[in-house]
Amino acid sequence: MSLLEIKDLKITFGGLDALSGLNFHIDEGEIVSVIGPNGAGKTTFFNAISGLVAPTEGDIEFEGESLLGLDPSTVTSLGIARTFQNVRLFPNMTVLENVMVAQHCRTKELIYGALFQTKAFRKEESEIRERAIEILGFFGNRLIGYRLDQPAFALSYANRRRLEIARAMGTQPRLLLLDEPVAGMNPIETTELTNLIGRLRSEWGFTIVMIEHDMKVVRDVSDRVVVLDHGVPIAQGSYDEVSTDPNVIEAYLGRPVEAKA
Amino acid sequence: MSTMTATMPSSALDQDWRRVLRWGLICGGVLIALCLVGMPVELDRRELIERYLSLGYVSVLMIPILIGRIAATQVVLEGVESRKQGLYDLVTGLAVGILGGVSLSLLIVALDSWDLRDPLVNWSPKLFRFLTYENGIGFGLMAWIVTCGLLGMMGAASHVVPAMLRRVSGIVVLSLLGISVLEGAIEDLSEGFGLEWLTDLLYAKKGGLTLTSAILAGAAIAFVAVLTSGRVKALTTSYREKEGADRQKASIILFVVVAVLVIVLPIFLGKIMNELLANVGLFLLLALGLNIVVGLAGLLDLGYVAFFAVGGYTTAVLTSPNSPFFAPEMHFGFALIFVVIFAIVVGLVIGAPVIRMRGDYLAIVTLGFGEIIRLLFLSDWLGPYFGGAQGITNIPGVDLGFATVKGTDPRSVFYLVLFFCAIAIYVSWRLQASRLGRSWMAIREDEQVAETMGINTVNSKLMAFVVGAVMAAFSGAVLAAKVGSIFPTSFMILISIIILVVVIVGGMGNIAGVMVGSFVLIGVLGGPKQPGLLQEFQNFKLLIYGMLLVFMMLKRPEGLVPSARRSRELHQDEFLQDAWLKGDKPGTDDDDGETVGDDGGEEE
Numbered sequence: 001m002s003l004l005e006i007k008d009l010k011i012t013f014g015g016l017d018a019l020s021g022l023n024f025h026i027d028e029g030e031i032v033s034v035i036g037p038n039g040a041g042k043t044t045f046f047n048a049i050s051g052l053v054a055p056t057e058g059d060i061e062f063e064g065e066s067l068l069g070l071d072p073s074t075v076t077s078l079g080i081a082r083t084f085q086n087v088r089l090f091p092n093m094t095v096l097e098n099v100m101v102a103q104h105c106r107t108k109e110l111i112y113g114a115l116f117q118t119k120a121f122r123k124e125e126s127e128i129r130e131r132a133i134e135i136l137g138f139f140g141n142r143l144i145g146y147r148l149d150q151p152a153f154a155l156s157y158a159n160r161r162r163l164e165i166a167r168a169m170g171t172q173p174r175l176l177l178l179d180e181p182v183a184g185m186n187p188i189e190t191t192e193l194t195n196l197i198g199r200l201r202s203e204w205g206f207t208i209v210m211i212e213h214d215m216k217v218v219r220d221v222s223d224r225v226v227v228l229d230h231g232v233p234i235a236q237g238s239y240d241e242v243s244t245d246p247n248v249i250e251a252y253l254g255r256p257v258e259a260k261a
Numbered sequence: 262m263s264t265m266t267a268t269m270p271s272s273a274l275d276q277d278w279r280r281v282l283r284w285g286l287i288c289g290g291v292l293i294a295l296c297l298v299g300m301p302v303e304l305d306r307r308e309l310i311e312r313y314l315s316l317g318y319v320s321v322l323m324i325p326i327l328i329g330r331i332a333a334t335q336v337v338l339e340g341v342e343s344r345k346q347g348l349y350d351l352v353t354g355l356a357v358g359i360l361g362g363v364s365l366s367l368l369i370v371a372l373d374s375w376d377l378r379d380p381l382v383n384w385s386p387k388l389f390r391f392l393t394y395e396n397g398i399g400f401g402l403m404a405w406i407v408t409c410g411l412l413g414m415m416g417a418a419s420h421v422v423p424a425m426l427r428r429v430s431g432i433v434v435l436s437l438l439g440i441s442v443l444e445g446a447i448e449d450l451s452e453g454f455g456l457e458w459l460t461d462l463l464y465a466k467k468g469g470l471t472l473t474s475a476i477l478a479g480a481a482i483a484f485v486a487v488l489t490s491g492r493v494k495a496l497t498t499s500y501r502e503k504e505g506a507d508r509q510k511a512s513i514i515l516f517v518v519v520a521v522l523v524i525v526l527p528i529f530l531g532k533i534m535n536e537l538l539a540n541v542g543l544f545l546l547l548a549l550g551l552n553i554v555v556g557l558a559g560l561l562d563l564g565y566v567a568f569f570a571v572g573g574y575t576t577a578v579l580t581s582p583n584s585p586f587f588a589p590e591m592h593f594g595f596a597l598i599f600v601v602i603f604a605i606v607v608g609l610v611i612g613a614p615v616i617r618m619r620g621d622y623l624a625i626v627t628l629g630f631g632e633i634i635r636l637l638f639l640s641d642w643l644g645p646y647f648g649g650a651q652g653i654t655n656i657p658g659v660d661l662g663f664a665t666v667k668g669t670d671p672r673s674v675f676y677l678v679l680f681f682c683a684i685a686i687y688v689s690w691r692l693q694a695s696r697l698g699r700s701w702m703a704i705r706e707d708e709q710v711a712e713t714m715g716i717n718t719v720n721s722k723l724m725a726f727v728v729g730a731v732m733a734a735f736s737g738a739v740l741a742a743k744v745g746s747i748f749p750t751s752f753m754i755l756i757s758i759i760i761l762v763v764v765i766v767g768g769m770g771n772i773a774g775v776m777v778g779s780f781v782l783i784g785v786l787g788g789p790k791q792p793g794l795l796q797e798f799q800n801f802k803l804l805i806y807g808m809l810l811v812f813m814m815l816k817r818p819e820g821l822v823p824s825a826r827r828s829r830e831l832h833q834d835e836f837l838q839d840a841w842l843k844g845d846k847p848g849t850d851d852d853d854g855e856t857v858g859d860d861g862g863e864e865e
Contacts, residue, residue: 076715090706092830101699105715114695151829171715
């Protein structure tokens with residue numbers, strides 16, 4: 001059974017079809033890239049999965065159950081986490097707190113435990129903290145050490161992107177949606193993060209859907225590529241298949257101008 | 262405020278005259294506004310130093326000193342050559358002061374020539390007599406121009422004279438002012454310690470210090486100031502520089518000292534002071550609750566007084582024999598259980614519909630609900646149950662078995678309030694560092710992202726709302742037992758606003774800040790109906806509140822005692838710069854040279 005199943009998905013904003021006729025599935029353990037020119041509907045697609053935008057038609061099923069009408073927080077607690085294209089951290093919370101707060105839906109202590117400092121509360125707190133440090137440790141020494149207690153706004157751009165991924169990992173998802181994870185990074189950082197994306201699957205067992213413009217990254221990590229243009233899927237398949245598809249080339253580069261007679 | 266000039270002035274008269282003119286006009290404007298508000302005339306009755314100086318004159322005279330000082334402040338920039346302060350600044354101060362004095366003189370002339378009493382209530386012969394010192398107009402004009410000029414220069418001189426002199430004279434002036442203004446409080450305190458002979462010596466019979474005692478006390482304070490010079494500063498810096506376990510230890514010691522003082526001091530205080538402390542406690546309890554709602558969860562609740570009213574009315578109905586419809590005459594402790602239940606219910610009922618709104622919308626809707634609750638208690642419809650405008654009277658005190666807490670014994674009320682405040686402080690402290698507290702923080706930062714990260718924002722926000730509501734209801738319950746009667750007018754919207762001001766001025770999101778805020782605002786200035794230490798300013802309280810709020814928003818938006826998080830938030834640039842100077846270079850990575858861009862999280 002596929003992990004995520006998109007059926008005839010259509011989303012309209014007023015008269016504009018942001019997405020239409022989208023049909024595809026993602027299997028457990030896959031890394032799928034969604035590419036396409038600007039305005040193709042890639043982020044709308046992510047917003048629909050994470051519950052921020054309600055689909056006009058069609059259905060999204062996660063592990064065989066429909067996600068339609070669910071709150072974003074419920075979707076996350078089912079096991080889907082995402083990052084944002086324009087990094088949206090909690091800037092005034094520390095690096096550690098950003099990852100700790102993401103474990104909210106996996107933990108349950110409320111007022112009583114906090115007030116009476118019950119054993120269960122203290123155990124849970126220390127587990128949250130340890131797990132957060134473990135997750136941050138995945139990024140080498142970039143986010144741990146003195147940075148743990150720094151506010152997120154003090155991080156460099158690349159580290160903010162890393163922290164966003166760490167925060168998404170904090171929700172302990174099965175499916176990870178990465179929205180342009182290497183945007184704005186320099187070549188060295190890009191290579192490093194490309195490797196990390198591979199390790200996210202091999203070491204943490206995440207299934208990953210990624211929106212990316214950097215074709216080198218797309219080629220290096222994805223099993224499968226879906227190409228969107230004007231909200232319509234125009235090609236699917238391996239990177240090599242897609243990159244030679246005439247429709248895709250046309251979408252990116254435009255139709256060759258025919259000489260006037 | 263000051264403009265940076267690249268070239269050094271060639272002489273003391275080579276001033277930046279535009280700047281001088283601006284500050285001079287500000288000085289004059291403030292002086293005139295103050296006079297027309299009526300503050301000096303009213304405060305003239307209150308003598309600080311018998312026969313020589315009244316509070317009214319002090320309130321006017323301090324303006325040129327303050328503005329002279331501000332005008333002569335030099336911005337020193339790292340790496341830019343700065344001028345040595347001296348004669349140049351004295352001239353600035355003098356000019357600013359003279360301009361202020363001239364403005365005041367114009368007011369005197371205007372007072373003499375026209376009668377504008379119709380729109381301006383305080384445009385009175387009294388003000389004229391005050392300003393001319395009852396010595397004729399010519400004397401008045403000259404006197405103000407000369408004094409204001411000299412005082413402006415004095416203010417500027419505070420930058421020029423040696424640090425030691427500045428410190429000692431500052432301390433002497435401020436503490437003499439304190440001793441004379443707080444005469445009532447000090448007399449009350451000294452009675453408790455059996456030191457009446459000291460205050461008899463210090464103060465004149467009609468009030469105010471005598472000239473001799475002022476000089477002697479000033480000399481004594483100066484002596485102490487010289488002796489302790491540098492010690493206080495060393496102590497505070499050593500506290501600030503402590504980190505980790507040391508800091509925690511110092512904080513605990515500080516906390517214990519404050520706690521012991523708070524518990525022991527009221528025993529020695531008289532009725533008035535205890536009454537005052539009890540009021541501070543009531544408002545502190547409210548402010549702690551609002552701090553959770555606004556400071557932690559970021560929900561701007563302007564109808565917070567509704568929960569205060571619920572607590573008050575629940576207690577009144579359940580304990581008073583005069584409750585019009587249903588009077589079980591319960592014990593206070595028993596009624597408290599129902600207070601909590603009703604606070605939670607009302608919190609949920611008000612919260613559930615409004616909690617989905619964000620920002621300004623939430624503020625407006627809660628403002629409406631706050632008024633609705635008060636009007637319901639006032640209405641004819643609920644009149645038979647809650648007494649309408651007549652309210653509910655004859656609410657008994659709290660019978661503890663060994664003592665009864667009643668309004669006539671403010672000390673006991675204070676201890677009761679203290680008990681609830683202690684609970685509220687503990688709750689705030691524990692919740693802040695819990696899973697729930699983190700979710701509040703995340704919601705405050707970016708609600709949509711918080712939701713996407715798996716936080717059920719509606720539940721979290723409701724929880725904040727309800728915790729805040731319970732604290733407010735406790736405060737209302739104590740108020741009912743303290744005052745003995747409850748009316749709809751006890752729960753005006755003004756209270757919501759004043760509590761919000763307490764939280765903002767004290768330091769949003771910080772428990773210590775809220776404590777300082779309620780002490781400074783409610784204790785020193787006084788609550789909406791409750792007198793504070795500065796009883797003389799009673800009529801101008803709201804004016805001062807407003808000015809304080811504007812000033813704080815401009816100069817110190819993070820509050821008097823800010824939480825570390827909030828001051829970082831409001832001073833991100835400085836934080837990054839400090840970290841960079843310390844060598845952390847947070848803006849850069851280990852292997853790349855990227856600098857920090859803007860936050861990404863602006864999009865909604």
